[in-house]
């Protein structure tokens with residue numbers, strides 16, 4: 001096999017070249033291409049001309065040009081090398097399987113189980129249209145901005161909108177994940193690795209395609225997202241759940257019982273009942289409700305007054321009800337993490353795929369989301385219910 005050449009069999013200059021190539025990372029996997037079996041047996045002749053066999057996972061791999069350019073630069077930057085001949089080819093199935101196993105190990109466990117160090121936060125709401133997806137996407141981007149490694153699963157089957165909000169879907173065409181054998185690599189945007197049901201519709205236009213699956217199919221899809229989509233090491237995984245108390249929320253409860261839950265509601269007191277119900281379902285499946293976000297709060301007017309389009313007090317009402325419910329026994333108190341005002345710029349950022357938390361961080365809604373992300377990042381993940389991997393003597 002081409003990567004069986006040991007360092008003793010390489011000449012000095014070939015070893016230097018190998019070491020230089022070990023500093024080139026696969027941009028999707030973030031690991032050295034030499035470790036991933038992507039560099040074959042290289043050779044440097046007496047005149048300093050280097051032959052570098054470069055194996056890509058799939059034909060038309062999106063990162064191909066970048067990898068090839070970086071390999072060429074690393075080769076020409078190696079002392080003793082005068083010329084670079086990079087021979088690009090595609091891995092055969094056995095090589096691809098070896099690649100997949102190097103990346104994620106031979107087993108295919110559900111990632112982010114109870115022993116995982118990744119903090120899992122599911123975002124839910126009672127009613128639709130309260131801005132849950134916009135907030136989840138913006139929180140993900142804001143957390144990535146704070147230096148965290150962030151993944152986002154759009155599990156809102158009927159209302160999948162995350163690819164659009166994050167600029168991964170334009171004019172009816174949604175960016176596709178890269179498939180390497182049975183491993184799926186999620187597209188990354190604004191520092192967030194994103195997977196969405198909207199990426200698995202084939203050629204169908206997501207703007208006019210409905211997904212009408214029953215519970216078992218939904219469960220399998222969420223399970224596949226957690227098993228086959230390779231996110232790598234994440235600090236935080238956010239899940240955008242469908243509104244209400246449906247099958248997906250229950251599946252997430254079963255697959256990720258350690259998930260923490262954020263509830264999004266509007267200031268309208270009438271919306272509180274249904275928001276409380278979605279949080280109670282989460283508690284029934286053993287998840288911990290960590291906070292409530294009130295969205296669509298007062299819109300600032302040019303004259304300085306505030307228009308309370310949806311009234312006031314909804315967020316606080318949900319917090320009070322959750323803290324005084326029977327199910328609160330033994331739970332940490334739920335907090336109101338913030339109130340996000342209505343903002344035309346925030347809406348427009350979502351419509352154009354350019355989140356306001358990046359493009360307009362001073363916008364009042366974007367600034368409120370950034371403050372919520374800071375609180376979440378500061379909280380860290382509780383250890384409750386997690387095995388510490390130590391055996392008592």
Ligand SMILES: Nc1ncnc2c1ncn2[C@@H]1O[C@H](COP(=O)(O)OP(=O)(O)OP(=O)(O)O)[C@@H](O)[C@H]1O
Nearest residue numbers: 128129130131132133134159296341342343347350
């Ligand atoms: N703070 C805000 N200011 C202005 N517009 C907002 C705000 N939050 C959300 N919106 C807008 O409200 C609409 C609904 O938001 P979004 O799709 O995020 O809701 P949702 O709760 O995820 O809905 P569903 O779950 O039904 O898909 C979008 O057009 C979004 O841009």
